Amino acid sequence: MNNPELLLPVGTRDMLESAINNGADAVYYGVPHWNARGRTEDFSFEDVEEMIRYARLRGVKTYLAMNILIFEREIQELPEFLERLIALKPDAFIIQDIGLARLIKAISPEQEIHASTQMTLASSEAVNLVKDIGFSRAVLARELSAKQIAQIKSLTDLELEVFIHGALCVSYSGQCLTSENFGGRSANRGQCAQSCRLPYRIFVDGKEWKDPKARYLFSTRDLCALPKLEELKEIGVESLKVEGRLKSPEYVAAVSHAYRKALEILSEKGYKANAECANGNAAELTAQDLEPLEVLFSRGLNTGWLDGVNHQELVDGSFSNHHGEFIGTVVQVDRNGVIVELEDKPVPCTLLPGDGILFEEYRAEPEPRQTGSRLYKATFASRAGKSQVRLEFGREFNLRKVSYGMKAYRNDSPALEKELHKTFTDKSFAKHIPVCMTLEGKIGEPLKLTISASDNETRAVTVEGAILEAARNEVAPDALQAIAKKELSGLSATAYVLDKLEIKLPANAFLPGKVLRTLRQEAVQALDEKRLQWKELAPSADNGRAFLHSVARSTSMVAGTPGSTTSTSKNRRTITVLVRRPEQIDALQGLDIDKVVMDFDWGVKYDEPLEHIHKLGFEAGIATLRIHKPSENHYIKQILTLMPEFALVRNLGSLALLKDSGIPMVGDYSLNATNSASYDWLLAQGLEKLHPSWDLNSTQLFDLLKNIDGSKLELALHQYMPAFHSEYCAFARALTTGRRFPECKKICTQHKVEILDHKGERHFLQSDAECRNTLFVGKPQSALKLLPRLIAQNVSSYRLELLDEEPESVRRKIDIYTQAIRGKLDIDTAISKAGVEEKYGLSEGQLFNQSVWQDRKKGCV
Numbered sequence: 001m002n003n004p005e006l007l008l009p010v011g012t013r014d015m016l017e018s019a020i021n022n023g024a025d026a027v028y029y030g031v032p033h034w035n036a037r038g039r040t041e042d043f044s045f046e047d048v049e050e051m052i053r054y055a056r057l058r059g060v061k062t063y064l065a066m067n068i069l070i071f072e073r074e075i076q077e078l079p080e081f082l083e084r085l086i087a088l089k090p091d092a093f094i095i096q097d098i099g100l101a102r103l104i105k106a107i108s109p110e111q112e113i114h115a116s117t118q119m120t121l122a123s124s125e126a127v128n129l130v131k132d133i134g135f136s137r138a139v140l141a142r143e144l145s146a147k148q149i150a151q152i153k154s155l156t157d158l159e160l161e162v163f164i165h166g167a168l169c170v171s172y173s174g175q176c177l178t179s180e181n182f183g184g185r186s187a188n189r190g191q192c193a194q195s196c197r198l199p200y201r202i203f204v205d206g207k208e209w210k211d212p213k214a215r216y217l218f219s220t221r222d223l224c225a226l227p228k229l230e231e232l233k234e235i236g237v238e239s240l241k242v243e244g245r246l247k248s249p250e251y252v253a254a255v256s257h258a259y260r261k262a263l264e265i266l267s268e269k270g271y272k273a274n275a276e277c278a279n280g281n282a283a284e285l286t287a288q289d290l291e292p293l294e295v296l297f298s299r300g301l302n303t304g305w306l307d308g309v310n311h312q313e314l315v316d317g318s319f320s321n322h323h324g325e326f327i328g329t330v331v332q333v334d335r336n337g338v339i340v341e342l343e344d345k346p347v348p349c350t351l352l353p354g355d356g357i358l359f360e361e362y363r364a365e366p367e368p369r370q371t372g373s374r375l376y377k378a379t380f381a382s383r384a385g386k387s388q389v390r391l392e393f394g395r396e397f398n399l400r401k402v403s404y405g406m407k408a409y410r411n412d413s414p415a416l417e418k419e420l421h422k423t424f425t426d427k428s429f430a431k432h433i434p435v436c437m438t439l440e441g442k443i444g445e446p447l448k449l450t451i452s453a454s455d456n457e458t459r460a461v462t463v464e465g466a467i468l469e470a471a472r473n474e475v476a477p478d479a480l481q482a483i484a485k486k487e488l489s490g491l492s493a494t495a496y497v498l499d500k501l502e503i504k505l506p507a508n509a510f511l512p513g514k515v516l517r518t519l520r521q522e523a524v525q526a527l528d529e530k531r532l533q534w535k536e537l538a539p540s541a542d543n544g545r546a547f548l549h550s551v552a553r554s555t556s557m558v559a560g561t562p563g564s565t566t567s568t569s570k571n572r573r574t575i576t577v578l579v580r581r582p583e584q585i586d587a588l589q590g591l592d593i594d595k596v597v598m599d600f601d602w603g604v605k606y607d608e609p610l611e612h613i614h615k616l617g618f619e620a621g622i623a624t625l626r627i628h629k630p631s632e633n634h635y636i637k638q639i640l641t642l643m644p645e646f647a648l649v650r651n652l653g654s655l656a657l658l659k660d661s662g663i664p665m666v667g668d669y670s671l672n673a674t675n676s677a678s679y680d681w682l683l684a685q686g687l688e689k690l691h692p693s694w695d696l697n698s699t700q701l702f703d704l705l706k707n708i709d710g711s712k713l714e715l716a717l718h719q720y721m722p723a724f725h726s727e728y729c730a731f732a733r734a735l736t737t738g739r740r741f742p743e744c745k746k747i748c749t750q751h752k753v754e755i756l757d758h759k760g761e762r763h764f765l766q767s768d769a770e771c772r773n774t775l776f777v778g779k780p781q782s783a784l785k786l787l788p789r790l791i792a793q794n795v796s797s798y799r800l801e802l803l804d805e806e807p808e809s810v811r812r813k814i815d816i817y818t819q820a821i822r823g824k825l826d827i828d829t830a831i832s833k834a835g836v837e838e839k840y841g842l843s844e845g846q847l848f849n850q851s852v853w854q855d856r857k858k859g860c861v
């Protein structure tokens with residue numbers, strides 16, 4: 001069984017050396033200007049080139065993250081940038097945007113690309129579909145269990161990459177608009193503001209639900225997959241990924257060390273019956289290995305979704321920031337210290353002078369009470385069968401702020417950080433590749449030095465030096481060995497360390513130190529050059545521009561081409577209404593609409609509503625779920641059985657399953673199409689129309705429309721924006737003790753839950769047919785103001801999305817929009833009337849937001 005790759009994050013140069021020195025097989029970092037961690041250090045091209053060189057010489061792969069959505073104007077300008085970037089010869093790119101992936105492959109067909117977790121790949125169908133684009137690896141959604149990962153692995157030959165440590169998102173990656181909706185910063189553009197980590201107030205059936213363990217209802221604990229490592233290895237996962245490009249180099253050191261040691265232990269188990277490490281130590285992780293994982297940064301560690309859904313464990317709810325290692329609960333406070341009853345766990349905590357200790361009391365409101373200080377002394381003891389520790393602090397700390405029942409955490413340790421800091425600053429910790437050298441020659445002929453690296457014997461190189469001269473006297477073999485070793489082992493400034501030296505010289509050979517040093521330097525340089533050799537990629541910006549031009553030609557009605565039209569005023573505009581409750585269908589009777597798409601909650605049947613829609617004279621459609629996971633084809637089978645007039649496709653897995661069904665398909669905004677190259681590919685999969693990503697503002701939308709056929713675009717003129725879509729059920733977490741369905745007793749069907757944010761705005765929580773939650777922004781978004789320009793760009797398909805409106809409200813609202821679309825009501829009047837209908841007002845969302853969030857980080861190029 002092959003060992004999986006250990007992949008570590010890099011946000012600074014120190015993090016690179018920290019990862020490599022502590023056992024990383026590969027690292028990933030953002031490319032200049034473009035990556036999904038907008039607050040990391042922005043490397044220059046020179047930085048990237050040098051970091052690739054540094055890593056490759058040490059046998060470590062480098063992946064460049066460009067995992068964001070690319071807008072139309074940007075993709076047209078990218079060919080030269082990508083040509084220059086590919087010329088640096090990274091091992092792979094990590095990509096979210098389909099159009100960008102296609103462009104990279106056009107510029108350099110041999111360049112390896114990996115599908116980012118931002119693509120929301122959660123089934124073998126989705127993984128195999130993107131294989132056709134040229135991806136060689138898929139970074140799976142974090143929400144998969146180990147069992148589901150195994151199912152995907154058995155059905156694809158693509159490499160799989162799985163997150164094993166770091167922050168978890170409450171939302172499926174690539175499906176989160178929380179930061180954009182609440183703060184104007186798009187997570188799909190590397191600017192996540194972590195809005196999910198903020199406190200929220202919960203209202204159940206109109207009354208506030210107060211619970212100190214639900215104040216931070218959407219802030220997930222952090223992932224630690226150490227208990228699942230053996231299972232992931234047995235599944236055959238090729239790459240194990242750590243999150244954390246915004247973390248510290250010390251954090252990277254701690255995580256790299258712990259997981260590298262754990263992988264070595266698992267390797268030892270494969271051939272050593274007593275499961276001991278190669279160095280003879282017991283095959284287990286110690287407190288020194290595990291504690292830094294919590295102390296340096298942790299919101300509480302668990303295995304995330306790898307063990308399946310557990311809504312009670314995924315979110316703590318009482319805090320959202322770094323708390324560190326939980327020590328225990330305060331049981332006594334006196335004049336000189338605090339006594340804490342320790343948490344019962346296999347590895348006892350270590351407390352060092354100078355450690356930061358946090359005390360916290362949870363309560364729903366006001367804010368949780370916190371206090372803390374630096375530790376002066378810790379004394380462990382046992383009382384009444386309970387393990388306790390007495391904590392003493394400096395005189396400046398007011399012990400009166402600590403009270404019985406408060407939770408104690410160790411959230412900082414200068415001593416621990418100092419030790420970890422050495423691993424990337426002390427040269428003795430630097431990673432060196434062992435090399436074998438052979439020094440040989442005959443008197444009167446050139447001296448030869450052959451050097452080969454232990455990680456690849458085929459990369460041996462031989463260099464020749466000065467003519468070997470005879471010494472006046474013969475030298476003993478041991479002395480000759482010592483002379484050569486002294487000069488040839490001077491490799492500390494290189495990527496190598498001398499492991500074995502073989503001497504094949506006559507006894508009377510004369511070995512001047514300068515000659516040996518020159519020979520060593522030339523041999524190392526030659527070995528470097530050979531190790532840095534890379535497949536010839538020959539990137540061509542011209543090929544990229546030609547590809548984009550072919551994309552523009554692939555549609556028959558691109559604006560500005562012969563035969564295109566710029567207006568559909570003579571053609572009927574298609575109006576589709578999305579309903580989320582069967583009773584909303586009645587309200588549509590007699591309205592001037594064309595289609596109705598059903599998107600129902602858990603347990604609601606589709607056959608009778610579908611027939612009802614037909615009786616009203618409308619075409620009926622069914623929306624797929626936002627996510628498709630292994631063993632979830634039953635929902636697709638229902639669509640295939642009912643054979644509606646069309647399907648609204650929301651994920652790549654469903655697209656793969658429906659593309660040959662004969663059912664017309666419309667792609668939704670969750671497919672994240674933001675440029676003509678992604679539009680072109682998605683339409684080629686069989687979609688008749690496609691809704692653009694909601695990451696586009698109006699300027700970017702019309703940039704896109706310049707290069708695509710507007711008749712292939714559908715746009716929602718009215719809808720409640722989804723803030724996030726989550727495997728985690730906030731209904732079950734807040735209102736029950738159930739870990740998963742059916743323990744939750746379908747609580748989501750029994751209550752109406754609203755979320756109040758820090759701005760005082762309300763949002764709606766809803767579940768879908770697989771118990772996944774969507775948080776909808778309470779103030780609906782209207783794009784009515786864009787209607788005249790959309791019509792001028794040949795856009796003829798419009799959607800109106802409902803949420804939980806009552807039938808009377810539905811009828812009034814749809815009628816207003818319908819009259820505007822049909823040209824019977826002027827836009828200003830329609831906007832005014834539509835606003836009156838909304839309980840919490842009407843929004844233009846991000847459509848008219850022309851500002852671009854600027855990070856004030858240093859070091860930008």
